Amino acid sequence: MDSHNTLDAIVIGAGSAGLSCAYKLDEGGSTFALISDTLGxxxxxxxxxxxxxGAYFVMSNYGNAAKLVSRRTRINPLSCRFHDGKGESFTTLSMHTLKRSPGFAAFGISMAQFMRHYSQFKKNCEVMSHREAMELDPFILRLYTEPASSFIARHHLGSVAEDYVSKFSYACTGADMDQITALDFCNVSQGLIVPIHRFEFDAEAHRKRLGDRFVEDSVVAHREENGLHIVTTASGREYVGKTVVFATPAVVTAQFLDVGDIRQSCQLYVEHVRGTIRKDLSAQDMNLFPFTSPIIFTAVQDDGTYLVYSREPEIDLAALFTEFELIQRREWEKAMYVTGRAYVEQQYGPTTFVAGDHNGLGLEPTAISGVYAANQILNAVGLHANRFLTSSANNEK
Ligand SMILES: Cc1cc2nc3c(=O)[nH]c(=O)nc-3n(C[C@H](O)[C@H](O)[C@H](O)COP(=O)(O)OP(=O)(O)OC[C@H]3O[C@@H](n4cnc5c(N)ncnc54)[C@H](O)[C@@H]3O)c2cc1C
Known part of the structure; x- marks a missing residue:
């Protein structure tokens, strides 16, 4: 790619946010470079x-992220075992669950209400900023400003939350109910309501589709000159764009732009283990633990091996397996930006955009943030008349 060509957009980061942004720009006929040190x-x-x-499952209502991955094995919520962290456990289909029926009814009602609002909110977020979409719906705004624990109390979810939902939420966020927002809690809890699947991400197919617009490199500097964005990579190349999208993790984005405070991230450790799981944990797709346990969950894979997720670097695998071999291990120093009340805007000046999981986690919210940035760019460079974008929305930034 000729570094002297001025592109419509430079997208930095090829995770769910950057890829979704790139494909939307492509659809709109825009020129771009997607620069990232990893694909996916x-x-x-x-x-x-x-x-x-990394990201373990997709939900059946992930419309945008579904364009990046293909669904594989369905995860069966009826094949889960919930542990209290003190040696006691119960399965989804059990007397314990039956006794919680009134609590499950309350959970179902609150989630039905949430999902009605959230489905419209997601659509809005493709064409207006996350902040504008929240301000349009006080129900969603309230969920962003209150902790999950307060939502649980408000909806009388008590023991159902403690025994089941908060464990699933811990598996999705690595965090406790006081740490995460009610919006993140409700978002991930949809995984207990709608079908969820493990998925396949075909990196080669993405490389092929993007061609030389995908640049495997690390961005080391960004500056603005005469209204253009100049991005320098570790290999010393320069790219010039009319607009730029930082689709990088919050901590990286904050190095390039003054985005203010960012939410704190959790640490996660994933161990891939071959072994014989202990009897009280066997025959279940997933074993889910409470926040008091450093082990978050175990998940059996198609070949009978296991993934074990934890929030501490050293865990006792012998507590889970009678015999085992550790095949591989992955440390996520900054896994998900889930705690705190900081908020990152999606636009800084008329041509600088931010996408990613700064304000909400998961493949779908990040994909939507990428689509929104692309829609703004297509509008800004005059390639795409988006009837939802008003001049007041642009001027406000
Ligand atoms: C262990 C784990 C399990 C998870 N499970 C799920 C799940 O089951 N379902 C779900 O929906 N979500 C899950 N998530 C959350 C989800 O993965 C994230 O919210 C989402 O992938 C974030 O996407 P992103 O595009 O914002 O960021 P990223 O995927 O982090 O992409 C950012 C990109 O920027 C690149 N980059 C960084 N710095 C630079 C630089 N200087 N120059 C160029 N490129 C750079 C990176 O290489 C990367 O490609 C999980 C996350 C983790 C860590």
Whole structure:
């Protein structure tokens, strides 16, 4: 690619946000370079392409992220075992669950209400900023400003939350109910309502589709000159764009742009283990643990091996397996930006955009943030008349 060509956009980072942004720009006929040191970001397969150490599942209502991956094995919520962290456990289909029926009814009602609002909110977020979409719906805004624990109390979810939902939420966020927002809690809890699947991410197909517009390199500097963005990579190349999208993890984005405070990230450790799981943990797709346990969850893979997720670097695998061999291990120093109330805007000046999981986690919210940035760019460079974009929305930034 000729560094003297001025591109419509430079997209930095090829995770779910950057890829979704790139494909939307492509659809709109825009020229771009997608520069990233990895393809897939926190979708992270090992060299065999069979073990995913990053994002684990997609939900059936992931419309945008579904364009990046293909669904594989369905995860059966009826095949889960929930542990209290003190040696007691119960399965989804059990007397314990039956006794919680009134609590499950309350959970179902609150989630039905949430999903009605959230489905419209997601659509809005493709064409207006996350902040504008929240301000349009006080129900969603409230969820962003209150902790999950307060939502749980408000909806009388008590023991159902403690025994089941908070464990699933811990598996998705690595965090406790006081740390995460009610919006993240409700978002991930949809995984207990709608079908969820493990998925395949075909990196080669993405490379082929993007061609030389994908640049495997690390961005080391960004500056603005005469209204243009100049991005320098570790290999010393320069790219010039009319607009730029930082689709990088929050901590990286904050190095390039003054985005203010960012939410704190959790640490996760994923161990790939071959072994014989202990009897009280066997025959279940997933074993889910409470926040008091450093082990978050175990998940059996198609070949009978296991992934074990934890929030501490040293865990006792002998507590889970009678015999085992550790095949591989992956450390996520910054896994997900889930705690705190900081908020990152999606636009800084007329031509600088931010996408990613700064304000909400998961493949779908990040994909939507990428689509939004692309829609703004297509509008800004005059390639695409988006009827939802008003001049007031642009002027406000
Ligand atoms: C262990 C784990 C399990 C998860 N499970 C799920 C799940 O089951 N379902 C779900 O929906 N979500 C899950 N998530 C969350 C989800 O993976 C993230 O929210 C989402 O992938 C973030 O996408 P992103 O595009 O914002 O960032 P990323 O995927 O992190 O992409 C950022 C990209 O920027 C690149 N980059 C960084 N710095 C530079 C630089 N200087 N120059 C160029 N490129 C750079 C990176 O290489 C990367 O490609 C999980 C996350 C983890 C870590």
């Amino acid at each position: 970001g926190r979708i992270d397969y090992d060299s065999t392409g069979k073990v995913n150490f």
